[in-house]
Amino acid sequence: MLVPASLDELLASVAADTRADLIAGGTDLMVEVNFGRRSPESVISVALVPELKSWYRSGDEVILNAALTYSEMMRPPLCELLPALAQAARTVGSPQIRNAGTIGGNLATASPAGDTLPVLAALEATVVLESAEGGRAVPVGEFIVSVKRTSLAPGEIIRSVRVPARRAAQEFLKVGTRNAMVIAVCSVALVADAERREVHLGLGSVGPVPLRAPRAEELATSLFDWDEGVPRASEKELARLAELASEAARPIDDHRSTARYRRHAVGVCARRAFERARLPDATGRRSVTP
Amino acid sequence: MTGAIASAELSYELVVNGRHHDVNGALAGESLLYVLRNRLGLPGSKNACEQGECGSCSVLVDGVLVCACLVLAATAVGREIVTVEGLAGPGELSDVQEAFVENGAVQCGFCTPGLVVAVHDLLGRLPDPSELEIREAISGNLCRCTGYGRILAAIDEVRRRRLGELP
Helix, strand or coil, X not given: CECCCCHHHHHHHHHHCCCCEEECCCCCHHHHHHCCCCCCCCEEECCCCHHHCCEEEECCEXXXXXXXXXXXXXXXXXXXXXHXXXXXXXXXXXXXXXXXXXXXXXXXXXXXXXXXXXXXXXXXXXXXEEECCEEEEEEHHHHEEECCEEXXXXXXXXXXXXXXXXXXXXEEEEECCCCCCCCCCEEEEEEEECCCCEEEEEEECCCCCCXXXXXXXXXXXXXXXXXXXXXXXXXXXXXXXXXXXXXXXXXXXXXCECHHHHHHHHHHHHHHHHHHCCCCCCCCCCCCCC | CCCCCCCXXXXXXXXXXXXXXXXXXXXXXXXXXHHHHHHCCCXXXXXXXXXXXXXXXXXXXXXXXXXXXXXXXXXXXXXXXXXXXXXXXXXXXXXXXXXXXXXXXCCCCCCHHXXXXXXXXXXXXXXXXXXXXXXXXXXXXXCCCCCCHHHHHHHHHHHHHHCCCCC
């Protein structure tokens, strides 16, 4: 049981005990421990490592340190830089959970229903890993390899997540049985990047890992009015967009939903996200979403 | 608590409600909730779901509202822990507790300590919250008796009293 107080100390601890479980907010690990599903022999806490807290801007990127909590993602000015991430964070659990849970924990748990993961997919985030030997940067799509499996190597920790902070429209939608304390039946993150003139879609809870929807993205990119910063699509085109997003899903039946409903709902969410997308003006102000 | 990390016994010190407590012979996997209730004799924080769903074990750690069942107790060393027992002096009720009593916001009472801590947190951060902000702030605290109406009335009374709108 170790509570390192610096990044160097943490990396040394993890190198010395590569089988230890890492704990940040505890919102996933403690449930397993409380229910006797997991009896780890040793635990190393990352929660008090100052280098893993908070976030900062670096050029046209935002660096989200691994122990950044959901509550912190919801606060200005970060929520203005990354509105889809803030919207996703707001749907996580309850205030108590959002005060504890972290972006690094969401990535490390790699649940198909992890709420920030479709956002990170749509942002084409890079996960920065570090060990006593050095660091490496991995695209989020390569970091999460399957259900609850990541490419984190023994001795490595998640140091931070790098995401672009370019002018973009961002939306996040999630379907569940109520607003609070709900695990996603499906979710969609949309990023319309004004500099690249590309729309990206991240789909959550409809596959083993967060998915992209390349054909839907291509259509959405062609339908977005990049000069006015608003979507321009006929009813028929919107229906096609929903269909293409549904086709990209690889859902399963489980206790939360049927695959059929998930496939339908993810298309509806993709279409709505696109309809709501508004590019901010040069001052960062967004026109009101109808 | 059914699961615990099987390893050497731990001894550490926790600061709860301003008092130092020695914890001896603990197992590494013990949650803060378990330690508060079973080792420190502070049963105010309630144990129900053990998975952060119900909010009945809500406490403040370094001024931040969290579920004690999800805090690994040994990671709370050196941090300031406030439980429902620490919100008012011995034998006294805080203004939030008093308003809960006066408004009939307590039925079986199991969710009450967690709610009271959550409401202290809310009104400490946000003295004049909207109804939406209040509902969101208590969305992680499940009450199966009251239907929340009287809880909302109690919160509104504390809000108005603290703002000087009520005598």
